[in-house]
Amino acid sequence: MxxxxxxxxxxxxxxxxxxxxxxxxxxxxxxxxxxxxxxxxxxxxxxxxxxxxxxxxxxxxxxxxxxxxxxxxxxxRFDRAAFYNPSPNGGIKRTQRTEAIFAPTARYPFLVxxxxxxxxxxxxxxxxxxxxxxxxxxxxxxxxxxxxxxxxxxxxxxxxxxxxxxxxxxxxxxxxxxxxxxxxxxxxxxxxxxxxxxxxxxGDQTTSIWGVVDIVPDTDFPDIRNWTFIHSNQGTLMNIPREGDLIRFYIQLSSDTDFVNRETGRVDLTKASPDRIMEAAAKIMQPYRVVRVGNVEWWTVYIIGQRxxxxxxxxxxxxxxxxxxxxxxxxxxxxxxxxxxxxxxxxxxxxxxxxxxxxxxxxxxxxxxxxxxxQDLINFDKKWSKMFSDKPQSEDNLEGVSHEEFLGMLASQSGFLSGIGIRYEPSTVVNNKHQACASKLIVGERMTPRDFVYAANVNPVNLHDVLPSDMRFKILVFAGDIKVEASMKRLHALGENMGTSNSFLWRFGQGAYEKVFDMLCICATKKDDMDFTDVPKFFRSHWSKVLLDDTDMYGRSGGGAYEAYGISREEGAIVVVRPDGYVGVVAPFDHVDDINQYFASFMLEAPEA
Missing domain, CATH: 3.50.50.60 (FAD/NAD(P)-binding domain)
Known part of the structure; x- marks a missing residue:
């Protein structure tokens, strides 16, 4: 059949x-x-x-x-990093402890x-x-x-x-x-x-061979629950704290091991084992003792490739x-x-x-x-991997990698490592024409988190929690102090402008702009000087859409966002946040046409019924 x-x-x-x-x-x-x-x-x-x-x-x-x-x-979660280098007396010694990652604007300034x-x-x-x-x-x-x-x-x-x-x-x-x-x-x-x-x-493949092993350790090493970088004369090791009592070792293995098949250039796992990886770790961590407790949860050996x-x-x-x-x-x-x-x-x-x-x-x-x-990641990784693999600086190797160089690399690349400093270049979805009106809020970077309070009940809220990944553009109207007559007048004028049929809200809002755009009004007015109903109705579709740049009732959080974003309390600004959380465009109140043009460059108007 x-x-x-x-x-x-x-x-x-x-x-x-x-x-x-x-x-x-x-x-x-x-x-x-x-x-x-x-x-x-x-x-x-x-x-x-x-x-x-x-x-x-x-x-x-x-x-x-x-x-x-x-x-x-x-x-x-881990917040601290520790650094070890060769000791003059043999073995290793701790040279410094720092924060695990330098991410001053991160909502979560740590790793998990x-x-x-x-x-x-x-x-x-x-x-x-x-x-x-x-x-x-x-x-x-x-x-x-x-x-x-x-x-x-x-x-x-x-x-x-x-x-x-x-x-x-x-x-x-x-x-x-x-x-x-x-x-x-x-x-x-x-x-x-x-x-x-x-x-x-x-790209290409390096000759650097590394082993990875996840174990529960029995050790007297004092930084076993910190992110630890060890440069020793016996090789390089990185320690990562994991769930429960688990830890992970990344261990540099000698290039003359038989882990690599010389014909294929690939790792031959049949010749590797977690015991051999742990033997290398024990040598690197001397004079500290480390052995595993129970079974190995996971392990592998790999050659670094950058492509x-x-x-x-x-x-x-x-x-x-x-x-x-x-x-x-x-x-x-x-x-x-x-x-x-x-x-x-x-x-x-x-x-x-x-x-x-x-x-x-x-x-x-x-x-x-x-x-x-x-491409930037690969270029960074080449420098980072080389710094890991190179021999450390010592009395016998003055040309080796110094502690200062290693720490400097971590500090200078912190924005890249943490992800908070990644910036997209100008394009149809990144327009920095009016960067000056929000000078510290970089167009093309992710919207930085700050604590605000709801105008309706003064409950604190982090800005990121009102910018969920729900596929909508967030239109943040920084209105200034609306108790100042000029600011309120300017906000009313903005509402009239954005409410016209030529506005992006209506041209690209697919018949009901709330499907595409989520608008919030952020005032610089003090919490006891206004009610959320003072904001023009156009900018408050719901009580939760009005925020204040002020502290909560206990003075524990909030305030200072206008200054942190480089936005004038007198002039205000419009900030457009893309659905992925990156700032797409900013503009003064009198340049709504530039926001209209921003959306017109890639959005489609809804067909007429």
Whole structure:
């Protein structure tokens, strides 16, 4: 009998790979109402090991999706770093303790560790509330992209054809999926999607070999629960505190070990073992003692490779994200963070195009923003990895890496490491023409958090908690002190201007602008000098939309935001925050036309009924 044809299905977005990048995208899109399928070749999800460090900006992002509190509850927070160098008497000695990461504007100025499986579970559980689940074990076997210009330019077309093979069926049943868009976030450096699309990578592999082991230690090392950097004459080690009593060691292994197959250049795990890794750790940490208690939870050996894909998209229909488009060493904890931030950037743009709210050109900003970031990440990682791998400075090696150099690298790159200093260059979605009206609130960087109070009840609230990742642009109207007649007059005039049919709110608001824009009014008036009802009705669709830059009733939080943002209390400013939390444009009250033009550069007007 002839074989039955493979079933054919359609979907808005097909995601290949259910790691952190794929799950971030799936969760964001699912909650935006997009039809999503996500597949993975693994029979079961990751449960231990792999990536584990979450930096301050990523914690903010997870919090914006309602996942941050669980992360902090299940993970391990650490605030302090310790540094060890060779001791003149042999072994190592502590040279300094500092804050773990220098992130002065971070809402969460610390790091949290949680194994990759725990991070992935946050997203899977959130998606489950919408009855969306990872389909496994499923692999993609072919991908085709239409050459039809009309198909590629229409967001309603399904130009991506992917054949899926279901590995859990006896015959390996195949299925054909037609998708409007696809995301490849699979298998990291060996991404099937990237290879199937013939996307090249630039970069190379180093000769630096590292071992990683997750254990419960028995040790007299005093900084075992701190983020610790050890440079010794026996090698380099980084210690990461983990959940419960677990710790993770990253350990530099000698390049003359037999862990590497000289013919393939790849690690031969059959010749490695956690015992050999621990032997290296014990030598590096002398005179301190360290042995493991019980079994090893997870371990691996790897060679550092630093590569970035030449492009992150094909015809703006198939995108790659995470390790599929950039690989680097894990010691700065950027891998999982960078991967999730990739698709956090992409998800809102896909959602806007699929809803018919934005033109296809918006999708080009994914590559322009994230490819530059990835290139900067690789350049940073090359310096960082070399500093880790090089011998430390000592009496016998004066040219080695000094403690001051290492600490200086951490300090100078803190904005990059923490994620809070990442800046997107000017583009259709980043316009810094009026930067001066909010001089300390950098257009292209994420909106910095501050504590405010609600005008209605003086309860404190962090600004980030009223800027959730709900796919809406946030329009923040810094009104100044509305008890000053000139400020109130200016606010009324702004309301009249924004209320016209030519305003972006109505041109791009899809018939009910609250679907696309969320507007808040932030006054510099003292809490006892006004009622929230004093604000013009246009700027207070709900009592919670009026905030004050003042302290709470107990003087414990709030106040000083206008100064921190570089906004005049007399002139005020309009701040537009993108759905991913980055400042897109700022403007004075009398330049609403520039905000109109900002949105007109990528948004589509709603069709007339």
């Amino acid at each position: 002839p074989l039955s044809p493979a079933p054919v299905n359609k979907v808005d977005v097909l995601i290949i790979g259910a790691g952190p990048a794929g799950l971030m995208a799936a969760n964001a899109l699912v909650h935006a109402g997009v039809t999503v399928r996500i597949v993975d070749k693994k029979v079961v999800p990751v449960t231990v090991g792999h990536a584990d460090g979450i930096h301050p900006r990523t914690i903010e992002i997870l919090q914006s999706y309602g996942l941050g509190e669980r992360l902090q509850r299940e993970g391990t 560790t949680r194994h990759q499986g725990g991070i992935e579970a946050l997203f899977r559980d959130s998606m489950a509330s919408k009855d969306v689940f990872v389909q496994r074990p499923v692999v993609a076997t072919s991908i085709e992209l239409s050459d039809s210009r009309s198909d590629l330019e229409s967001p309603d077309a399904y130009p991506v054809k992917i054949t899926l093979k279901h590995l859990d069926s006896e015959d390996g049943d195949e299925e054909v999926v037609h998708a409007k868009f696809a995301i490849g976030s699979d298998a990291g450096a060996h991404s099937w999607t990237r290879k199937a699309l013939n996307i090249g990578v630039e 970035v894909a030449q492009t992150f998209s094909v015809k703006d229909r198939v995108f790659i994200a995470g390790d599929a488009c950039h690989t680097h060493s894990p010691k700065a904890g950027q891998g999982m963070n960078a991967s999730m931030c990739d698709t956090h950037n992409l998800a809102w743009k896909l959602s806007y195009v699929l809803r018919g709210w934005a033109s296809m050109s918006l999708l080009k900003t994914y590559e322009s923003e994230r490819l530059k970031y990835a």
